[in-house]
Amino acid sequence: MGNFSNHQKLLRNALIDPVSVLDYSISEWELLLRLVRRVKLLGHLAIELERRGLSNKIPVRAANQLRSGLIRAKKFQQLARWELDRITWALKGMNIPVVVLKGGAYMLARLPSAEGRFFIDLDIMVPQEQLDQVEACLLKRGWRHREISTYDEHYYRAWSQEIPALIHRERETEVDIHHTIAPVTSRIRLDARLLFDDAITVGSPEYRILCPVDMVLHCSVNLFQNNELADDLRDLLDLHSMLCVFPHEDTQFWEKMISRANQLRLGRPLFYGIWFTRMIFQTPVPEKIENTLNQKPGLFSRWIMNALVPSALLPLHPDYPARFAQFARFLLYLRSHWIRMPFHLLISHLAYKCYLRLRPPSKPMIKK
Amino acid sequence: MRVEQIPAASFFSLLSEEGLRIRLGPFNVRISTNLRHLAEQLHFLYAHYELVEDEITEFHVKIVSKRSIPRPFSASVHFLVDDQEPFPPAPVNQALAILEWGINLAIALRTNHLLLFHSAAVERNGNVLLLPAWPGSGKTTLCTVLAHRGFRLFSDEFGLMDTECDELLPVPRLMSLKNQSIDVIKRYLPEASMGQAIPHTQKGTVAHVRPPQESIEQSAKTAKARWIIFPKWVADSPLRLERLPQSEAFLLLASNSFNYEILGEAAYKAVTRLVKTCHCYKLVYSDFDRVLTALNELTYGG
Structure with missing residues (x-):
């Protein structure tokens, strides 16, 4: 632990202790901006500096870039909020619980990391039994699917935790509709009904989000089960933000957290979530609490993940990408597929992706 | 110092090594390329631009030529801004055109303080x-x-x-x-x-x-x-x-x-x-x- 390279330290210090940027040189600022942009945290850093009254004390060029990122993030938040309003309107009277996930949920929950958070898609979850009904209703009311290949269509419908994205014909916000929180082909088997049962309303009675412990679990699952981890630092920061805030709102948070993870058998992703937020963001998590989880990864897995994950979550140096970090990212990419689907599916899926990449382009390269 | 004050001989090594940092109005741009013909065009067309010293450079762009597996016999040029490729590659002789479009695109997509x-x-x-x-x-x-x-x-x-x-x-x-x-x-x-x-x-x-x-x-x-x-x-x-x-x-x-x-x-x-x-x-x-x-x-x- 603590073996971060210089550019990683530059980014990490700015995120853990924003005041430290006051000591940054011009070239450090330049590098910091590139790194922050890569992990989509321009708006976040802008807010953190604003909260501390430091926006005027940093180089003007840096302030302009951060402000540009923040303005963009706020606009997309507004678009997501409006899309949610329209979805709720479209499904009114159908009596279907709609649970907002990810960025939209953090926004509704007013998490500290949400204010400057940049996200584009609106993610919602509905019960699997009512998925067809919801899709049909939205299609009737102006949403449509983007054109995708038959293969991708099959991939979504048969293997993933969501259906192909919907976009309203007058707008641009993509709506991802989930029915559970992990791909159906993965080794994680959980009863999504439990998530709906404990969902809470927030703001308006129509807006639901997962309860705090489930939000933490979903974020961990998404990071360490569904994603490839490359440049996903923003999601780890969400986790950090939740693990800082929730224990203050509920003194029993940690007991509930551990027992829920054990109940849903999501100990492994939560273990990694706790492990890496502590390592990268120094999150104040009770010592050794992760050892009380039922499904902890073994020592060998921990050792491997410890060696690989920071190199993936933290961005590469834009001018001098380390070979090890690139290799680590490649291994984690393979891992993400390995745990997402059984071996026979994985082989045919990767073979198909490889074919897509290598076949000659079907259209001329430039002229459209 | 301006671009025209750099001798043509060292201009290419600047572009292909640490990159050329120039001031474009309110923005600083760093350009890197491994293409000699692009370097020659830029030496003439960018002659009057001032070099950036001791300031943050916001845009880091690259024009690189690569051969790809699907098309092994014709090299194409790729425009990269902070290692992201916003549009498809183009034939090598279009390097200058896609550099100019690429910088415009990057300015348009990233600038919201103006x-x-x-x-x-x-x-x-x-x-x-x-x-x-x-x-x-x-x-x-x-x-x-x-x-x-x-x-x-x-x-x-x-x-x-x-x-x-x-x-x-x-x-x-x-x-x-x-x-x-x-x-x-x-x-x-x-x-x-x-x-x-x-x-x-x-x-x-x-x-x-x-x-x-x-x-x-x-x-x-x-x-x-x-x-x-x-x-x-x-x-x-x-x-x-x-x-x-x-x-x-x-x-x-x-x-x-x-x-x-x-x-x-x-x-x-x-x-x-x-x-x-x-x-x-x-x-x-x-x-x-x-x-x-x-x-x-x-x-x-x-």
Whole structure:
């Protein structure tokens, strides 16, 4: 632990202790901006500096870039909020619980990391039994699917935790509709009904989000089960933000957290979530609490993940990408597929992706 | 120090090693490439730009040539901004064209601390003449002429407005002429410094005109807008310069902005102030002499 390279330290210090940027040189600022942009945290850093009254004390060029990122993030938040309003309107009277996930949920929950958070898609979850009904209703009311290949269509419908994205014909916000929180082909088997049962309303009675412990679990699952981890630092920061805030709102948070993870058998992703937020963001998590989880990864897995994950979550140096970090990212990419689907599916899926990449382009390269 | 002060021999190694850092108005850009022919073009066309020293560089762009597995026999050039590739590769001889488009795209996508109009802009006597227009209206061609006939070039592509003080910021970039405009400008402005024509690009044949040296030297000098003219080139048309009602000018200007929706209220208020304080016109023209007479009269008289 603590073996971060210089550019990683530059980014990490700015995120853990924003005041430290006051000591940054011009070239450090330049590098910091590139790194922050890569992990989509321009708006976040802008807010953190604003909260501390430091926006005027940093180089003007840096302030302009951060402000540009923040303005963009706020606009997309507004678009997501409006899309949610329209979805709720479209499904009114159908009596279907709609649970907002990810960025939209953090926004509704007013998490500290949400204010400057940049996200584009609106993610919602509905019960699997009512998925067809919801899709049909939205299609009737102006949403449509983007054109995708038959293969991708099959991939979504048969293997993933969501259906192909919907976009309203007058707008641009993509709506991802989930029915559970992990791909159906993965080794994680959980009863999504439990998530709906404990969902809470927030703001308006129509807006639901997962309860705090489930939000933490979903974020961990998404990071360490569904994603490839490359440049996903923003999601780890969400986790950090939740693990800082929730224990203050509920003194029993940690007991509930551990027992829920054990109940849903999501100990492994939560273990990694706790492990890496502590390592990268120094999150104040009770010592050794992760050892009380039922499904902890073994020592060998921990050792491997410890060696690989920071190199993936933290961005590469834009001018001098380390070979090890690139290799680590490649291994984690393979891992993400390995745990997402059984071996026979994985082989045919990767073979198909490889074919897509290598076949000659079907259209001329430039002229459209 | 300016680009032209770097010897041609060391210019290529600068581009291929640490990268060339130049000031483009309010933005600093670092360009890296492994292409010699692009280096030669840039040494001439970027001659007047000032090098960046001790300042943050916001845009890091690269033009690299690669052979790909699907097409092993023809190298193509890739434009990268911070290692992201926003558009597909192009044939090697189009390197300069995609570098210029790429930088414009990066500016348009990343800049929200300023209001961005898709507009040419020139200045005279401390007042800016904005020429917002849509592709195909001949905005760049007209702007090239004005920039060589007594106006200071702000930009042929971007009207950059600081909505806190209503100042417009110059960003004098190469002016990229398309198709027939290339010969038109060669005939009308024989003194203009123009790069080689690049055929078969996405937008047809393009050629780049170097901004006049004074425009680049004064690119830190901002000014407020005074006239807004929506130009349109129509073959053989007599010159028409007509006043536009504020309401119509507002709609045209708001829909012409790249980031009006992202800026929201700030943009709405800024455009409102612009149409209230500026003289707004619609211009139809075919002949440069007549346009120059009309615009000289307007800008000296008004």
